[in-house]
Amino acid sequence: MIDVKLLRDNPQQYYDSARKRGFGKEEIDRFFMLDEQWRAVLKEVNDSRKERNNLSLQASETIKKGGSAEQIKEKVREINSRIAERETALKTLEADREAVLSLIPNLLHESVVVAKGDENDQFIRFDGNARVFRDDKEEFLRSTENKGIFSLIEKRPDSHVDVEERLDLVDLERAAKISGARFYFLKNRLLKLELALINYAIDFFSQRAFTTVSPPFMMNYDPLSKATDIETFKESLYKLENDDLYLISTSEHPIAAMLKDEILEEGELPLRVAGISPCFRREAGAHGKDTKGIFRVHHFYKVEQFVFCKPEHSWDFHEELTRNTEDLLRSLEIPFRVVSICSGELSRLNAKKYDIEAWFPAQGKFREVASSSNNTDFQARSLNIRYRTREGNRFVHTLNNTGIATTRIMVCIMENFQTESGGIRIPKALIPYTGFEEIT
RNA sequence: GCGAGGAUGGCCCAGUGGUACGGCGGCAGCCUGCUAAGCUGUUUCUCUAUGAGAGCGGGGGUUCGAAUCCCCCUCCUCGCGCCA
Numbered sequence: 001m002i003d004v005k006l007l008r009d010n011p012q013q014y015y016d017s018a019r020k021r022g023f024g025k026e027e028i029d030r031f032f033m034l035d036e037q038w039r040a041v042l043k044e045v046n047d048s049r050k051e052r053n054n055l056s057l058q059a060s061e062t063i064k065k066g067g068s069a070e071q072i073k074e075k076v077r078e079i080n081s082r083i084a085e086r087e088t089a090l091k092t093l094e095a096d097r098e099a100v101l102s103l104i105p106n107l108l109h110e111s112v113v114v115a116k117g118d119e120n121d122q123f124i125r126f127d128g129n130a131r132v133f134r135d136d137k138e139e140f141l142r143s144t145e146n147k148g149i150f151s152l153i154e155k156r157p158d159s160h161v162d163v164e165e166r167l168d169l170v171d172l173e174r175a176a177k178i179s180g181a182r183f184y185f186l187k188n189r190l191l192k193l194e195l196a197l198i199n200y201a202i203d204f205f206s207q208r209a210f211t212t213v214s215p216p217f218m219m220n221y222d223p224l225s226k227a228t229d230i231e232t233f234k235e236s237l238y239k240l241e242n243d244d245l246y247l248i249s250t251s252e253h254p255i256a257a258m259l260k261d262e263i264l265e266e267g268e269l270p271l272r273v274a275g276i277s278p279c280f281r282r283e284a285g286a287h288g289k290d291t292k293g294i295f296r297v298h299h300f301y302k303v304e305q306f307v308f309c310k311p312e313h314s315w316d317f318h319e320e321l322t323r324n325t326e327d328l329l330r331s332l333e334i335p336f337r338v339v340s341i342c343s344g345e346l347s348r349l350n351a352k353k354y355d356i357e358a359w360f361p362a363q364g365k366f367r368e369v370a371s372s373s374n375n376t377d378f379q380a381r382s383l384n385i386r387y388r389t390r391e392g393n394r395f396v397h398t399l400n401n402t403g404i405a406t407t408r409i410m411v412c413i414m415e416n417f418q419t420e421s422g423g424i425r426i427p428k429a430l431i432p433y434t435g436f437e438e439i440t
Numbered sequence: 441g442c443g444a445g446g447a448u449g450g451c452c453c454a455g456u457g458g459u460a461c462g463g464c465g466g467c468a469g470c471c472u473g474c475u476a477a478g479c480u481g482u483u484u485c486u487c488u489a490u491g492a493g494a495g496c497g498g499g500g501g502u503u504c505g506a507a508u509c510c511c512c513c514u515c516c517u518c519g520c521g522c523c524a
Contacts, residue, residue, distance in 0.1 A: 039487065039488075042486080042487060042493085043487070043488080043492095043493095045493080046486095046487070046492060046493045046494085047492085047493090049492090049493060049494085050492065050493070052504085052505090053459075053493090053505085055504070055505095056458085056459085056504050056505045057458080057459075057504095057505085058504090059458095059504045059505070060458050060459090060504080060505070061458095063458090063504090064458085069504065070504095072504065073503095073504040073505095074504090075504085076504045076505080077504075079504095080504085262450090263450055263484090264450095265450085265465095265466085388450075388466070388467085388483095389467095390466095390467060390468085391467095392467095392483095393450095393484085
């Protein structure tokens with residue numbers, strides 16, 4: 001949620017931010033209309049309450065002195081019925097006002113490129129040495145603004161779907177039989193690889209001052225809705241039928257909501273938390289995309305980075321979180337590029353977002369494996385997470401970034417590290433965790 | 441699931457119908473020659489703001505007036521039961 005006072009004082013920056021994102025100005029216009037009405041009715045209600053309180057006190061004193069307060073009581077009853085009527089109007093206005101307020105997007109960071117469509121994301125840097133099949137060279141160079149380092153390969157690697165089948169690593173058909181499309185049985189050494197990735201990432205972030213947590217995998221509507229926005233409910237979330245519970249789509253949400261309504265001491269910040277959880281996603285907006293194998297599935301494990309910090313430090317943390325994932329991928333020998341997401345593709349919460357996209361040599365393109373967001377005070381304001389300062393309580397800033405999303409990275413490893421004999425080489429750093437050097 | 445006890449400001453805690461007591465911590469100031477103590481004020485949210493309203497787990501009710509009485513719900517603690 002945005003800062004209402006800032007919106008009233010300086011509406012232009014909010015109009016600008018919305019326009020750059022491709023949002024209309026209707027939400028803001030409508031907010032101002034409702035806000036004005038709300039404040040007017042609030043004043044009426046407060047004035048009546050004041051009158052009621054005073055009369056009630058008079059009644060108290062009259063009764064104490066042994067007199068009759070019937071006249072006053074009757075007067076208060078009249079006022080109360082008026083208050084009740086106005087309170088109903090106030091509640092309706094308040095709900096409408098809140099609803100439209102939640103649709104107004106966060107202020108953009110000045111560095112975000114104003115454009116629509118992910119083809120307009122801004123290239124930031126490349127890292128690694130990509131194995132690029134001849135036919136993909138042009139795509140690779142275009143995607144890295146000619147800055148990508150690569151080795152040409154003569155044969156396109158097998159798709160991960162073929163690898164999974166050949167090495168007996170995934171059973172999709174039987175998963176479809178019992179659960180539908182985009183579900184899977186993970187088998188044998190691929191399962192070990194998944195556990196190794198999780199353990200590796202836990203150690204990696206522990207060494208970088210993160211507290212590691214496994215959060216609740218289900219959340220109630222209220223905290224979840226404050227940790228995210230309406231689009232996530234439409235596209236991602238599974239709801240449980242008999243309870244006020246949703247399966248989490250990322251541990252970002254329970255971790256963010258963990259400190260809901262709390263006031264932190266200045267010395268407690270920054271708070272670095274790495275969350276380990278399964279992530280459940282309906283993929284409602286992805287019909288027909290990536291339908292084969294385990295690239296885009298309804299659940300996977302993710303080790304997520306999350307930071308609560310003071311406002312003046314959040315842009316440094318945004319770079320730190322991004323670098324963490326880059327270091328992690330580099331340690332796994334995975335080539336990647338970083339792009340800054342353009343204004344039209346950001347969520348309402350994001351002030352700025354980097355995607356980290358690994359090179360997938362079988363697909364011949366960069367695909368997202370991590371997403372690094374600075375939500376500034378937007379998420380913290382909705383969740384009411386503050387810290388104490390000499391000048392009063394202020395909202396913290398919150399940031400999140402993927403560490404490892406297991407299925408994506410496993411596909412990436414299957415595409416990047418195919419051996420001559422048709423196996424999959426395990427990145428050196430992972431071998432202590434898998435206990436084997438190759439999937440054969 | 442059953443029984444009992446709980447939920448009050450950042451934290452602790454008092455409060456059985458008259459508008460939230462006290463302590464701790466934080467912040468600001470005063471005083472004091474000394475790693476300290478004392479004193480005063482302050483401490484949540486909202487509003488067109490020298491003023492006012494709201495707020496005692498959530499929602500509803502009774503009442504001129506509810507932290508307090510009644511109903512429903514949530515969560516926590518303890519005991520019993522069940523259980524991977």
